[in-house]
Amino acid sequence: MESCGAHNFPSIKKGKSKNTVLLKLAKCRDQTFVHHNRGSTSMAFAVILVAIVIVSFLFHFLSPWQATPVASNWGSIDTTITITLVITAIFFVAIVLFMAYCVYTFRARPDGRSEYQPENKKLEWWLIGITSGAICLLLAPGLWVYNDFVHPPEGAAEFEAIGEQWRWSYRLPGNDKEFGKSSVLLMDDANPYGLDPRDPLGQDDILVSGNQMHLLIDQPIVALLRSKDVLHDFYVPEFRAKMDLIPGQITYFWFTPEVAGTFDILCAEYCGIGHYNMRGQVVVEDSHSYNQWLATQITFADSLTGGTVEGLVEQGERLAASRGCLACHSIDGGPSLGPGWQDAFGRSELLTDGTQVIADAEYLKESIVNPSAKLVEGYPPIMVAYPLSSEQLDSLVAYIQSLTSATSSKE
Numbered sequence: 001m002e003s004c005g006a007h008n009f010p011s012i013k014k015g016k017s018k019n020t021v022l023l024k025l026a027k028c029r030d031q032t033f034v035h036h037n038r039g040s041t042s043m044a045f046a047v048i049l050v051a052i053v054i055v056s057f058l059f060h061f062l063s064p065w066q067a068t069p070v071a072s073n074w075g076s077i078d079t080t081i082t083i084t085l086v087i088t089a090i091f092f093v094a095i096v097l098f099m100a101y102c103v104y105t106f107r108a109r110p111d112g113r114s115e116y117q118p119e120n121k122k123l124e125w126w127l128i129g130i131t132s133g134a135i136c137l138l139l140a141p142g143l144w145v146y147n148d149f150v151h152p153p154e155g156a157a158e159f160e161a162i163g164e165q166w167r168w169s170y171r172l173p174g175n176d177k178e179f180g181k182s183s184v185l186l187m188d189d190a191n192p193y194g195l196d197p198r199d200p201l202g203q204d205d206i207l208v209s210g211n212q213m214h215l216l217i218d219q220p221i222v223a224l225l226r227s228k229d230v231l232h233d234f235y236v237p238e239f240r241a242k243m244d245l246i247p248g249q250i251t252y253f254w255f256t257p258e259v260a261g262t263f264d265i266l267c268a269e270y271c272g273i274g275h276y277n278m279r280g281q282v283v284v285e286d287s288h289s290y291n292q293w294l295a296t297q298i299t300f301a302d303s304l305t306g307g308t309v310e311g312l313v314e315q316g317e318r319l320a321a322s323r324g325c326l327a328c329h330s331i332d333g334g335p336s337l338g339p340g341w342q343d344a345f346g347r348s349e350l351l352t353d354g355t356q357v358i359a360d361a362e363y364l365k366e367s368i369v370n371p372s373a374k375l376v377e378g379y380p381p382i383m384v385a386y387p388l389s390s391e392q393l394d395s396l397v398a399y400i401q402s403l404t405s406a407t408s409s410k411e
Contacts, residue, residue: 205300
């Protein structure tokens with residue numbers, strides 16, 4: 001096979017026609033053009049790879065999306081993340097620049113020949129050693145911090161966070177500093193926490209009403225987590241605190257809130273259609289404010305003796321929270337999956353069939369027990385039927401009506 005190198009252009013030899021030589025010259029010209037184009041493409045690709053490295057670093061340092069300021073003792077988690085980013089950045093830069101070097105250095109040439117080398121034991125051992133060392137460097141800081149994360153100090157306080165679709169509820173130990181026994185078999189509308197009424201340790205357990213938990217500043221505390229239905233994840237970004245809630249298990253971690261303020265509690269594990277709205281709040285405050293708030297909460301013994309019966313509105317509010325209604329129906333006028341409850345009572349609603357209906361007590365009850373009967377225009381038909389008692393329906397309607405009344409009075 002004749003080459004098209006600089007000193008090997010075909011010449012007219014005896015026995016070869018002029019047309020044959022011209023065809024070979026044209027072939028050599030085409031091959032030279034192809035190799036030139038491949039070289040230009042290789043250079044462009046190498047430049048793109050280098051640009052990717054530069055842009056990645058600029059985006060990291062100039063991006064407006066940065067971590068929220070840490071508000072707990074877990075600044076070491078930020079340090080661990082930084083170590084991970086540095087190690088991965090080193091490998092990212094090395095690999096991408098090496099690719100750029102190879103693309104340019106070993107680009108196609110007219111007289112280039114590749115060397116067949118199916119294995120290289122020295123290179124393989126180097127790669128095994130470097131990769132193993134990098135993995136150890138990535139895992140070691142995280143394992144070190146996680147070991148502290150699940151080993152609370154002696155004397156740490158405790159609270160329980162219970163997750164369910166799609167809300168949070170909380171429990172605190174009473175004066176005896178011990179939680180009573182609980183079981184999912186005991187959970188119902190009258191006992192949403194599933195506490196054992198025969199256990200004397202649970203009688204003074206404090207049941208936190210509402211979706212807001214209060215904590216003492218600079219007090220180490222253990223968060224005990226359990227789920228009533230599916231997987232959830234308790235996450236407070238400012239605390240760097242995050243742990244899964246697993247049905248049938250109690251998971252935990254500890255932290256020390258070091259900054260006073262109000263912080264959002266999020267569910268960081270997809271748990272159904274209302275997942276986005278499964279939010280709560282944790283309020284970190286001084287001992288005076290904390291004790292004032294604590295005095296307003298009820299105990300499990302109070303709930304057994306009717307201490308929680310405050311009227312239809314309060315019962316409806318508790319029922320709406322326990323059944324997950326507030327995950328799909330906003331009470332502040334904000335957007336939601338279903339029609340909002342603010343100013344809902346007595347409001348005229350346009351239905352999907354083009355008719356109008358007044359949201360009175362009868363309509364609201366029908367929409368709860370048979371939500372597909374009259375669908376409001378602009379909302380997906382995703383609500384399931386709730387088989388509630390007449391007393392529960394009355395309490396929900398009273399709660400919805402109270403939201404309308406409160407808004408109207410302000411106006």
